[in-house]
Structure formats: structure tokens, C-alpha cells
Amino acid sequence: MNIISERAKISPTVIIYDDVSIGDDVVVHDYVTLYPGTVIKNGAEIFEHSTIGKIPTSPGSTERSYSNEYGKTVIGERCIICPGVVIYTGTEISNNTLLGDNCSIRENCRIGKYCIISRLVTVNNETVIGDYTKIMDNAHITGNMRIGSHCFISVLVATTNDNSMNRDANAKDHLQGPIIEDYVTVGAGANILPSVRIGKNAMVGAGAVVTKDVPPAKVVMGVPARIIRDID
Amino acid sequence: MNIISERAKISPTVIIYDDVSIGDDVVVHDYVTLYPGTVIKNGAEIFEHSTIGKIPTSPGSTERSYSNEYGKTVIGERCIICPGVVIYTGTEISNNTLLGDNCSIRENCRIGKYCIISRLVTVNNETVIGDYTKIMDNAHITGNMRIGSHCFISVLVATTNDNSMNRDANAKDHLQGPIIEDYVTVGAGANILPSVRIGKNAMVGAGAVVTKDVPPAKVVMGVPARIIRDID
Amino acid sequence: MNIISERAKISPTVIIYDDVSIGDDVVVHDYVTLYPGTVIKNGAEIFEHSTIGKIPTSPGSTERSYSNEYGKTVIGERCIICPGVVIYTGTEISNNTLLGDNCSIRENCRIGKYCIISRLVTVNNETVIGDYTKIMDNAHITGNMRIGSHCFISVLVATTNDNSMNRDANAKDHLQGPIIEDYVTVGAGANILPSVRIGKNAMVGAGAVVTKDVPPAKVVMGVPARIIRDID
Numbered sequence: 001m002n003i004i005s006e007r008a009k010i011s012p013t014v015i016i017y018d019d020v021s022i023g024d025d026v027v028v029h030d031y032v033t034l035y036p037g038t039v040i041k042n043g044a045e046i047f048e049h050s051t052i053g054k055i056p057t058s059p060g061s062t063e064r065s066y067s068n069e070y071g072k073t074v075i076g077e078r079c080i081i082c083p084g085v086v087i088y089t090g091t092e093i094s095n096n097t098l099l100g101d102n103c104s105i106r107e108n109c110r111i112g113k114y115c116i117i118s119r120l121v122t123v124n125n126e127t128v129i130g131d132y133t134k135i136m137d138n139a140h141i142t143g144n145m146r147i148g149s150h151c152f153i154s155v156l157v158a159t160t161n162d163n164s165m166n167r168d169a170n171a172k173d174h175l176q177g178p179i180i181e182d183y184v185t186v187g188a189g190a191n192i193l194p195s196v197r198i199g200k201n202a203m204v205g206a207g208a209v210v211t212k213d214v215p216p217a218k219v220v221m222g223v224p225a226r227i228i229r230d231i232d
Numbered sequence: 233m234n235i236i237s238e239r240a241k242i243s244p245t246v247i248i249y250d251d252v253s254i255g256d257d258v259v260v261h262d263y264v265t266l267y268p269g270t271v272i273k274n275g276a277e278i279f280e281h282s283t284i285g286k287i288p289t290s291p292g293s294t295e296r297s298y299s300n301e302y303g304k305t306v307i308g309e310r311c312i313i314c315p316g317v318v319i320y321t322g323t324e325i326s327n328n329t330l331l332g333d334n335c336s337i338r339e340n341c342r343i344g345k346y347c348i349i350s351r352l353v354t355v356n357n358e359t360v361i362g363d364y365t366k367i368m369d370n371a372h373i374t375g376n377m378r379i380g381s382h383c384f385i386s387v388l389v390a391t392t393n394d395n396s397m398n399r400d401a402n403a404k405d406h407l408q409g410p411i412i413e414d415y416v417t418v419g420a421g422a423n424i425l426p427s428v429r430i431g432k433n434a435m436v437g438a439g440a441v442v443t444k445d446v447p448p449a450k451v452v453m454g455v456p457a458r459i460i461r462d463i464d
Numbered sequence: 465m466n467i468i469s470e471r472a473k474i475s476p477t478v479i480i481y482d483d484v485s486i487g488d489d490v491v492v493h494d495y496v497t498l499y500p501g502t503v504i505k506n507g508a509e510i511f512e513h514s515t516i517g518k519i520p521t522s523p524g525s526t527e528r529s530y531s532n533e534y535g536k537t538v539i540g541e542r543c544i545i546c547p548g549v550v551i552y553t554g555t556e557i558s559n560n561t562l563l564g565d566n567c568s569i570r571e572n573c574r575i576g577k578y579c580i581i582s583r584l585v586t587v588n589n590e591t592v593i594g595d596y597t598k599i600m601d602n603a604h605i606t607g608n609m610r611i612g613s614h615c616f617i618s619v620l621v622a623t624t625n626d627n628s629m630n631r632d633a634n635a636k637d638h639l640q641g642p643i644i645e646d647y648v649t650v651g652a653g654a655n656i657l658p659s660v661r662i663g664k665n666a667m668v669g670a671g672a673v674v675t676k677d678v679p680p681a682k683v684v685m686g687v688p689a690r691i692i693r694d695i696d
Contacts, residue, residue, distance in 0.1 A: 013247075015477075015494050015512075030247050031263050031281070031495050033512050033547075048247075048265050048283050049316070049495070051512050051547045059544045059560040061578040061596070080291045083265075083283045083318050084334065084513070086547050086565040086583075096291040101318040101336040102352075102548065104565040104583045114293040119318075119336045119354045120370075120566075122583045122601040122619075132293070134398065137354040137372045138388075138584075140601045140619040140652075152398040155354075155372040156390040156423075156602075158620040158652040158670070165649040165667065166598060166616040185397040188372075188390040189423040189441075191620075191653040191671045203397065206390070207423045207441035207455055209653075209671035223455055223671055223687055245479075262479050263495050263513070280479075280497050280515050281548070312523045315497075315515045315550050316566065328523040333550040333568040334584075346525040351550075351568045351586045352602075364525070366630065369586040369604045370620075384630040387586075387604040388622040388655075417629040420604075420622040421655040421673075435629065438622070439655045439673035439687055455687055 005042075017053075019070070023077070037070040037089060043078040050085040056107055056125075064172055076113065088125070100137065112149060124161075130182065142194075145177025153180075154188040154206070163194045181216070201231055237274075249285075251302070255309070269302035269321060275310040282317040288339055288357075296404055308345065320357070332369065344381060356393075359409065374426075377409025385412075386420040386438070395426045413448070433463055469506075481517075483534070487541070501534040501553060507542040514549040520571055520589075528636055540577065552589070564601065576613060588625075594646065606658075609641025617644075618652040618670070627658045645680070654689075665695055 002016060008026040010016075015033040022028070023042035032046050035053030040046065053073035056066045071090035075081060080098045088107035093099070097111055100119035105111070109123055112131035117123065123141040130149030135141060139153055142161040147153070161177035162168075176195040180186070184198050187206030198204065199216030208225040217231040234248060240258040242248075247265040254260070255274035264278050267285030272278065285305035288298045303322035307313060312330045320339035325331070329343055332351035337343070341355055344363035349355065355373040362381030367373060371385055374393040379385070393409035394400075408427040412418070416430050419438030430436065431448030440457040449463040466480060472490040474480075479497040486492070487506035496510050499517030504510065517537035520530045535554035539545060544562045552571035557563070561575055564583035569575070573587055576595035581587065587605040594613030599605060603621040611617070625641035626632075640659040644650070648662050651670030662668065663680030672689040681695040 030265055031513070033494060045289065047286070049263070049281050049513050049548070054511070054547065057509065057544050057562075059542045059562050059578075061560055061562050061580050061598075078291045080289050083286065084281070084316055084548055084566065096293055098289075098291050098293050101354075102316065102334050102566050102584070114291075116293050120334070120352055120584055120602070122565075124601075134293075137356075138352070138370060138390075138602060142619070154390075154392060154397060155374075156388060156620060158602075158618075160618060160652045160670070165618060165651060167649060185399060187397060188392045188425075189421070189653070193652075193670060203399075206392070206425060245477075262497060277521065279518070281495070281513050310523045312521050315518065316513070316548055328525055330521075330523050330525050333586075334548065334566050346523075348525050352566070352584055366525075369588075370584070370602060370622075386622075386624060386629060387606070388620060417631060419629060420624045420657075421653070435631075438624070438657060 020053075029083075035070060035073070035089065037072045038075070039072055040075045041077040041079075041095070044075050044081070045079075046075070046081045047083040047085075049083050050081050050087075052081070052085075052087045053089050054086060055089045071108070082119070094131070106143065118155075124177075127177065136188075142177040144175045145179070147180045148182035148184065148200075150183045151180055152185040154186055154190070156189045157186050158189075158191045160192075161194045178210075203231060252285075261315075267302060267305070267321065269304045270307070271304055272307045273309040273311075273327070276307050276313070277311075278307070278313045279315040279317075281315050282313050282319075284313070284317075284319045285321050286318060287321045303340070314351070326363070338375065350387075356409075362414065368420075374409040376407045377411070379412045380414035380416065380432075382415045383412055384417040386418055386422070388421045389418050390421075390423045392424075393426045410442075435463060484517075493547075499534060499537070499553065501536045502539070503536055504539045505541040505543075505559070508539045508545070509543075510539070510545045511547040511549075513547050514545050514551075516545070516549075516551045517553050518550060519553045535572070546583070558595070570607065582619075588641075591641065600652075606641040608639045609643070611644045612646035612648065612664075614647045615644055616649040618650060618654070620653045621650050622653075622655045624656075625658045642674075667695060 004022045007024040011030045019036040027045040038053040074092040076095035082101040084102035086104040090108040094113035097115040103121040105123045106125035116134040118137040124143030133151040136155040139157040142159040161175040179197040181200040183201040186204040198214045205221030211224040236254045239256040243262040251268040259277040270285040306324040308327035314333040316334035318336040322340040326345035329347040335353040338357035348366040350369040356375030365383040368387040371389040374391040393407040411429045413432040415433040418436040430446045437453030443456040468486045471488040475494045483500040491509040502517040538556040540559035546565040548566035550568040554572040558577035561579040567585040570589035580598040582601040588607030597615040600619040606623040606625040625639040643661040645664040647665040650668040669685030675688040
């Protein structure tokens with residue numbers, strides 16, 4: 001059963017499956033699909049061609065097995081979901097966060113309030129992002145990663161969670177993305193290897209390849225990244 | 233009020249807001265959205281699921297404040313807009329330019345004639361690109377950037393416009409992307425830092441990180457990029 | 465004339481052109497477009513906003529001239545095509561392969577069985593990919609490239625096929641992407657130059673720039689990439 005506010009403005013072309021909840025003053029534009037379990041809170045706006053609450057599916061070529069049940073997919077108050085976004089089931093996005101055009105967020109992520117996940121970013125499953133954090137265009141955030149609050153991850157940054165690069169058939173049981181603490185900034189095109197920890201308020205230079213932990217409040221640069229100086 | 237040529241071929245599923253102008257022999261495919269102020273000139277073709285003339289919107293998590301008024305968004309004669317493209321309000325694209333699948337161009341850009349902006353490219357706001365220039369797949373072109381004519385920017389190139397990496401709250405008032413002069417070629421995965429100038433006919437090697445100005449007709453390579461030789 | 469199984473489940477909003485064939489137990493979700501020559505085999509599932517069988521079109525700004533005739537575009541049995549995918553005409557995808565959200569595959573490619581082409585990947589024309597190979601998110605696979613079976617290409621990897629970087633007007637006649645043999649793994653953000661051959665079971669480190677051939681079963685790293693050790 002659906003619970004849809006009379007004060008929501010929903011285009012007639014929106015596809016709404018069962019068990020969808022839409023709050024007051026929500027706007028849903030044309031050709032959006034809302035899968036079961038989708039919850040859109042007051043004042044959020046969903047732009048054209050977005051797909052929300054999709055369950056992951058496998059043709060037999062993926063390592064993980066998926067649940068075929070829908071969880072709750074929550075879009076917080078006053079969030080903006082831009083055109084062409086795909087959000088998978090079980091992901092929750094807090095208030096006042098923006099998801100840019102054609103980005104994709106996999107299942108069971110938690111994204112904080114006042115974040116920006118920019119255009120064409122991909123976020124993999126089970127990842128947690130704090131508040132006031134920005135992930136810029138065309139970056140990839142891996143699964144099972146932790147990003148703190150007030151972070152800035154620049155464009156085309158790569159992150160990964162499997163040191164075996166898929167060579168270890170058991171790797172799926174111990175994947176660990178990087179851990180990025182609060183107030184960290186990562187420059188454009190940087191590359192952060194699995195399970196690396198980047199300490200609070202550290203800065204990673206553009207194009208750096210970060211192969212080991214970075215202490216708090218240090219600046220690292222280069223391939224591989226080395227400590228250059230303290231944060232001013 | 234809309235002005236739509238009788239010689240345009242527009243799918244019945246196209247969403248057309250007010251104040252849209254469509255020229256002769258234009259083709260607009262299914263599930264496209266045309267926001268107010270959109271002007272599509274003669275002979276252009278717009279493919280499925282594109283969104284043209286969108287105004288930027290903010291949930292409070294963006295630095296800049298946006299106008300909530302629509303400017304003119306102009307698609308030149310014989311342009312091809314591929315499926316899933318998003319073009320923001322106030323951007324003008326000259327004749328015979330192609331925008332590839334799922335790319336996104338922000339507001340108030342100027343893109344020349346006979347350009348290719350390839351698939352999944354993101355271009356940020358207020359950027360100017362000359363004529364006969366190609367930006368290849370999955371690259372990011374930052375805001376307030378200038379790219380000349382006859383340039384070639386390869387795949388997955390990163391550009392940025394804020395040296396503070398979002399640490400300076402006032403940075404939004406003096407953002408400056410790179411300046412790329414005519415006939416420049418930039419190799420795959422290169423990374424060009426804010427406000428760097430790349431001189432006419434220079435060549436940047438694949439994977440280079442360009443941290444300072446490049447003189448005209450020089451070849452630079454490496455991390456950070458150094459001058460290797462003159463252009464032949 | 466279309467041949468559509470009575471056991472297929474096709475949303476009423478799907479646009480189906482002429483000469484489309486849809487097998488048993490296929491599911492086609494809302495707002496999908498199927499161009500002429502599309503063949504969807506038994507048990508495949510096509511998600512929202514995908515566009516299949518598109519012919520490439522040119523506004524005069526592309527080097528190559530295109531056929532304006534549709535070939536067969538084949539989606540194999542039990543394949544999953546995620547939301548927003550674009551597949552061009554003449555491309556054939558074997559059974560049990562998954563294409564991730566908003567990825568784009570150009571014309572006349574051959575993609576093997578049990579592959580994953582992840583989200584926001586771009587694959588250019590005439591490329592051949594073997595079986596059980598994974599191309600991860602936001603990577604770019606160039607045209608006229610060969611990738612073997614059981615390969616793993618990580619996120620944001622760049623590949624190219626034109627050493628002249630578009631400076632040689634005749635380059636379009638002898639473009640040659642890299643050749644990647646079976647069981648190769650390529651790390652995140654690596655960059656593989658045109659016509660380079662990477663030997664069987666070799667491993668390319670994250671962020672490496674591969675400028676020359678890599679022998680089989682070697683590990684290479686760095687900018688430019690050098691041999692570090694043998695595969696264990």
C-alpha cells in the first residue's frame with residue numbers, strides 16, 4: 001500500500017510500485033521509477049529518469065549473492081535527486097543532500113546530510129559517508145568504505161577494496177575499502193588503495209597513489225604518495 | 233508560448249514546457265524533456281531520455297547560490313544530442329556539435345561548432361570551448377575553464393579550478409580553471425591543475441600531472457609534468 | 465516484423481521499432497527503446513531507460529563515416545541490462561552478462577558470456593571482450609581493442625588506440641587499442657597506451673602508465689610501468 005501526500009506533485013508518467021511513501025511538498029518529475037520500499041521525505045525533488053529502490057540482480061556473473069527482497073530506500077527531506085540517478089534498495093540518504101546527474105548508489109549505503117554526490121559518481125554497496133561531505137564528478141567510491149564528515153573527494157578519484165584484484169576467490173568475504181576520517185581532502189585523480197586509513201584533516205595531492213596510511217593533518221603527494229609537509 | 237516547426241518530428245512522449253522553440257527538420261526522440269527557454273535549431277536531433285534546459289537547484293549543500301530563472305539553452309543546427317544527456321539552462325552549443333551518451337553540461341557554457349563532447353563527460357558551469365574540439369569519454373572539464381579550438385582532450389582527463397580543494401570558504405569567488413589554447417592535445421588520464429595555461433599546439437602526455445604553465449609547442453610528460461621536447 | 469514471445473513481460477511504455485525479436489521470459493521495464501535489429505534472447509532482463517540498437521550518427525564532427533543501416537544487436541540469454549544503458553547496433557553480448565547502470569557500448573562489439581561491464585563504463589566500437597571478464601566502474605575501453613577471458617580491469621582504467629592523439633588525420637585507418645590476454649588484472653586508474661600487449665596472467669598495478677608490452681605472468685607498476693616481480 002502506498003502513502004502519498006496530497007501535497008506532493010507527481011507527474012502522471014511516474015511509475016510507482018507498491019509500498020512507496022511520498023511526503024509533503026515532494027516533486028517527482030517525468031519518467032521516474034519508484035520501486036517498492038521507497039520513502040521520499042518532505043520537500044525532496046526527484047528529477048527525470050531516476051530509478052529509486054532497485055534491487056541488485058545477478059545473471060550469474062557476480063561474486064556476491066543478492067537478496068531478492070526490497071528494503072527501505074530513504075530519500076531525506078529537501079534532497080535533490082538529479083536526472084538519470086540510480087539508487088539501489090536499502091540505501092538511506094539524509095536531509096538536504098544532492099545527487100548529481102546520472103550517478104549511481106548501490107544498496108545499503110548510508111549518506112549523511114548536506115552532502116553532494118556529484119554527476120556520474122558511482123558508489124558501491126555498504127558504504128557509509130558522513131555529513132557535509134562532497135564527492136566530485138566521475139569519482140568512484142568503492143564498497144565497504146567509510147568516509148567521514150566535511151570531506152572533499154575531488155573529480156575522478158579512484159578507490160578500491162580488494163587487494164587481490166579479484167584473484168582471490170574468497171576476497172568477497174573480507175573486502176575493505178579505505179577509511180577516510182573527517183575533514184580530509186583528496187585531490188583530482190588520486191587513487192586510494194584498499195583498507196588504507198587517511199587521518200583527520202589530511203590532504204592528498206592530485207594524482208597521488210596512496211598505498212599506506214596517512215597520519216592526521218599531513219599533506220601527501222606523488223606515486224606512491226609520500227608525506228610532504230604538515231597542514232598549515 | 234512555444235514555436236514549433238511543422239517540419240519537426242517530435243515523439244508524443246516528449247515533455248515540452250513553455251517557451252520552447254523547435255526548428256525545421258528537428259527530430260526529438262522519446263522521453264526527452266525540454267525545459268523553458270530551450271531553443272533547438274534546424275536539423276538537430278535529440279535522442280531518448282535527454283533533459284535540456286534544466287535549472288540548477290540546491291538543497292543547501294552547494295556553495296553557490298543559483299538563479300531560479302530560466303535563460304536560453306541553445307542547441308545549434310544539425311547538432312546531435314545522444315541518449316541520457318543533461319544540459320543546464322543558459323548553455324549554448326554551436327552548429328554541428330555532438331554530445332555523447334549520458335554526458336552532462338552545466339549552466340552558462342559556450343561550446344563551439346563541430347565539437348565532440350563524448351560519452352559520460354561532465355562539463356561544469358561557465359566554461360567556454362572553441363570550435364572543432366574533442367573531449368573524449370569519461371573526462372571532466374571544470375567550471376570557469378577556457379579551451380580553445382582544434383583541441384583534443386583524451387579520455388578520463390581531470391581538470392580542476394580550486395587550489396584550496398574546497399578548504400577556503402571564499403574560493404567560490406575566485407575559481408579559475410585551466411586555460412588551454414588552440415591545437416593543444418592532452419593524453420588519457422592526464423590531470424591539469426587550476427589556472428594552469430597550456431600554450432598553443434602543446435602536447436601533454438598520458439597520465440601527466442600538469443602543475444605549472446606549459447609553453448606553446450612543447451611536449452610535457454610525467455608526474456609532475458616536465459618538458460621533454462619540442463613538437464615535431 | 466517483430467517476433468515477440470507470449471511469455472515475455474514488456475511494459476506498455478517500451479518503444480519497439482520494427483524488426484525486433486524478444487524471447488521467452490524476457491522482462492523489459494519502463495521507458496526502454498528497442499531499435500530495429502534488436503534481438504533479446506530468453507530470460508534476459510532490460511531495466512528502465514535503456515536504449516538498444518541505436519545507430520551511430522554524425523553531425524559532421526566525427527572522423528569516421530557511419531553506415532545508416534541497422535545490424536543485429538544481440539542481448540544473450542539471462543543477460544541483465546541495468547537502467548540507462550546505451551548499446552549501439554551490431555554489438556553482440558553473450559549469455560549471462562551484466563551491463564551496469566548508465567554504461568555505453570558502441571557498435572560492432574563482441575562481449576563474451578558471464579562478463580560484468582560495470583556502471584558508467586564506456587566501450588568504443590569494434591572491441592572484443594572474452595568470457596568471464598570484468599570491467600569495473602567508470603573505466604574506458606577504447607575501440608579496436610582485444611581483451612581476453614577471465615580478465616579484471618579495475619575502476620577508472622583508461623585505454624586508447626591512437627598514438628597521434630588525433631594529430632594524424634589518417635590515424636582513423638590504423639587505430640589499434642591494447643591487446644590484453646587471458647587472466648590479466650589491471651589495477652584502478654591504470655593507463656594503457658595504444659597497441660600495447662599485456663601477456664597472459666600479468667598484473668598491472670594501480671595508477672601505472674603502461675607504455676610498452678608486458679610479458680606474461682609479470683607484475684608491472686609505476687609511471688612509466690616497469691617490471692617489479694613475477695606473479696606468485
